[in-house]
Amino acid sequence: MNKGGPGGGGPTAAAAAAAAQKQKTLLQRVEGDIANIVDNFSHLVNVARVNDPPVRNSQEAFMMEMRAARMVQAADSLLKLVSELKQTAIFSGFASLNDHVEQRRLEFNQLAEKTDHTLSTIGEEAAASLKELESHYSSSAQKTIQDVQP
Template sequence: MASGSRVTILPQSKEALLKSYNARLKEDVRSMLENFEETLKLARRDSHSQISRTTQSEQDALEMQIRASNMVRAGESLMKLVADLKQYLILNDFHSVNEAITNNSQLFRSTQIECDKKLMKLRDEMAMDLYDLEEEYYTSIFK
């Protein structure tokens, strides 16, 4: 199975949570759309009613304010949903977290091995230099 097309079976609680997120999304988008359509209808409407033109205008203005408030509420709800989804992903994406930990561990192990090799080489060079210095000291006529 390719890593890009992995199929995951979610526990019941996660599945229910994701379904509730989906329901919230659909409800908020539906609310925004309905309120926007109704606002447009109010803007286009000719007043052929029994009430006075001023009263109708005030009533339409109030309804437009209410519908605008409903659209703002739905937009804020959608932004909260996005924040909730981000938080859910961060807190529950164990696969990515484990992958990052594994990659870091491998990187640190390879760095450790490289440092160990360099230290061994340095130790060997220092041992040879020390041996040469001791040899020079003990065979010197100036001791």
């Protein structure tokens, strides 16, 4: 796991910069889409008044259809943006989860190394104690008595 150090470089700093840029882009898209919806809705309301000349009404109907289509496009863009935000949240969640798993893996590797070292130390101490006990037994009076009796 390579974290950016005091120098400010590294993958973490690059990821933070990319995330900030993406957030800025997404906010601009949201503002643009919402402004588009509001603008087209206000034009729809203005065009929706009833007039007597039939030519004027057909022009207004066309304008209303055009504005409604633009509103639908902006709403669709917002829905895609929401979907993209959900995917980003999911993927950033996976990245965070992966970082946590990597951290735990390193901790467990260190614990395994420490345990292996402790077990080898215990084994060495047990072997040394066993040799010492064998030497005491072989030099003890009990052993010499058992060797003489059979």
